[in-house]
Amino acid sequence: MTTVLIGADGQLASELQEAFKDRKLVPLRHADLELADRARVKDTLHTYRPRLVLNTAAYHRVDECEDNPERAFAVNAIAVRNLAIAAKEIGAIVVHFSTDYVFDGRQRRPYSEVDPPGPLSVYAASKLAGEYFIRAILERHFLIRTCGLYGLAGSREKGGNFVETMLRLAREGREIRVVGDQVLTPTSARELARKVRQLVETGQYGLYHITNNGECSWYQFAQAIFELAGLQPRLLETTSVAYGARAVRPLYSVLENANLGRLGLDDLSPWHEALKAYLEDRRAAEGLP
Secondary structure: OEEEEEOOOOHHHHHHHHHOOOOEEEEEOOOOOOOOOHHHHHHHHHHHOOOEEEEOOOOOOHHHHHHOHHHHHHHHHHHHHHHHHHHHHHOOEEEEEEEHHHOOOOOOOOEOOOOOOOOOOHHHHHHHHHHHHHHHHOOOEEEEEEOOEEOOOOOHHHOOOHHHHHHHHHHOOOOEEEEOOOEEOOEEHHHHHHHHHHHHHHOOOEEEEOOOEOOEEHHHHHHHHHHHHOOOOOEEEEOHHHHOOOOOOOOEOOEOOHHHHHOOOOOOOEHHHHHHHHHHHHHHHOOOO
8 A cells, every 4th residue: 555755854754754664655855746736746646546645745934924925825725725636536545734823822721623723824824724625625634733843854944843943052052042921732753653653544534633742831842952951051031022923823832632532542742751752862863872
């Protein structure tokens, strides 16, 4: 059974390749397939005729999306629609990834799959539109929202991930300012990928939240990174308003793995334990004790 992985040069895709390594896997990088090219997407799916499509491709430079709404909707919404249509034509199942940013952050309890979305940014609105296309076109789909993702491969489009950015700034001796009023759940790409593989095997299609467990602010996340890495940089807490990012982020975007729990599959690690494992794996990959 063939599985096509779109966006294969990303940090989540790297972990998905490992999680699905026992399948006939066709990894397609951005250079191999531009998701916004409708004809290429259709031709590619009809050529490989996969039973499963894993789509990790997205335009997720959140602030840039404010200045490039056409590009954001072209990649995150219209291209997803075209992918869903092509997948339906060949009878393929699609796993598509979305974001905690579809919520407005006004409630102070974890968001479940039944909570109404309220996007605050162009990026969030474009990702939500992509969700609607998947749900409207494909009956057999897994739509997965996740949060604060980090993985060993890094996020190449963003030039790293939050953990790697914090470690780099600390090595450079820079003063580091991190927002303390945005609360989330940092999530290990490795644990997410393994859970996706497990979920796909159930055949229980639909919308799922998948994150590590617990919650923290970005500032508390940074504190934990430095504590576990044995670093003591000058770390200062700031606010979203003072930070002044172009795109508005939700102040609270913790996700509840409610549908996963109903299947008895919500056994992901607490975020602090997942971070510790990531840093240990990172040191092992670099050959450090």
